[in-house]
Amino acid sequence: MASVDRELKDTIPTFGKGGDPAQTVDISNWSGLASELSLVKTGAEWAAILLVAVLIIGGGELLLRLYEVPTYIMPTPSQIVGALIKDFPAIAPHVGHTLVELLTGFAIGATIGFVLAAIITQFPFAEKIIAPYVLLLVTTPMLALVPLLILKLGFGYAPRIIAVALASGPMVMINSATGFRRVDLAKIALARSFGASTLQIFLKIRIPMAMPMVIVGLMVGSIFGLLTAVGAEMVGGSFGLGNRLTYYSSLIQMPQFFACILILAMIGISIYVLFYWLGKRWAGWEA
Template identity: 75%
Template sequence: MSEDVVGGKVGKGLQSLSTFGAGTSRLEVLAIIATAVIVIGGLELVLRWFEVPHYILPPPSAIVAALWTDFPLILPHLGYTLVVLLSGFAIGAGIGLILAAVITQFPFAEKIIAPYILILVTTPMLALVPLLILWFGFGYEPRIIAVALATGPMVMINSATGFRRVDANKIALARSYGASTLQIFWKVRAPMALPMILVGLMIGAIFGLLTAVGAEMVGGGFGLGNRLTTYSSMIRMPQFFGVVLILSLLGILIYVIFFLIGKKWTSWET
């Protein structure tokens, strides 16, 4: 699958979500909230009516109560996960942007780098976590490296797609005014590629979150992934689903952050 196809599919998905965020009326928001209340309330009633044990599937009220009670214990692990996510994301996104700029300016470099990027994209990073732990120990390092390896290719592929989709007429016009290659990159390619760069950053951040949690589940004594394995082994399912709820909210927060950034800096695209 080519980079243009990957970037196009992801870009269309983000565009549809952006349309939802920008064009939703008050009535539609109320309908969404009402649907959530009906689904959650109905699940609560069904689970209580059939007296489903909490270790099989706890009702939403039990999940919220457990999260409220145990949140002081979960909070430090949330901090650990955020450190791993932000550190790995910063490293992976930075390297991904640099590689995207290099391969779009120097086609020969793409022929050298592309096979290794393909390997990273198709290799589950969680499979490398035990090896990274063997090399670097049980601290932050193996998890940060795994997150960076998961984030970088996503950012690189989408950013490179954005750099390549710049209108050739704009580049030709800039050259006719005597702009250098570097000036064309910063003044033409980079601004025009910003929507796809944001798509890559958003997808990379979500992949990074999943990788961080998975790495914490594989080994180590801290992080939200560790809480998931601990609570599941102790059959404390309300707390388990409480951690899942936190992870869901983190994923939503990632989308909202990049949606707001895109709304502010790429509104010209519409």
């Protein structure tokens, strides 16, 4: 009975939407990012989208040629695509390096962030103690640590993976924690009334309830991870897309430079679409 009381915090049961901590807007609420990615449906919409794209890209091409803008200032879209195709074999390994850093660092950071969020939200006192440090990790650009990490660990994967984990982990944690704090006492009581254990309540009520915010955290965390991976590569070392950016710009090979940026943009968009899709699947009930 004592454990029952602790679980329910023994407050007077209240229901409804009032006082739901998840409703309060705080720094960790990035849900705006997860909103509408409208799915294209009709042929007319497709046509309009294509038309605008052609206008922008074609217009850019035209203007750059018309005013004879030098390639070292701004290459034309056709030059960029040409460089992407021609130099892709040279760039491809670097894409692989960046993805390895991103995926490894994100997997480590996200796992730690999720688990920590799940644990600390069960102990409000512990949460209060570590909250300032998490905030510090979230707000400090982890890029700033990269020179130090390189000093200690050399120019390999290690400092970059650590930087990615440090950048993405706190993002995942702070958003997941917001999700785990959305305690609906009535739903926990429901499970408890059928005899659910604390673990069952965690698995069947708390985790699904937190899922929408966890996915927002994963999305924001992975995009921060990408930024940090590229930034860390620009700081030092000899491989990765960030390194290629500094390399090509130092040689004033701007078409190749922009080809790398195009690849980074595509990685970023893929991340967004992936988590949008995951959100639809696992957290669509909230939309």
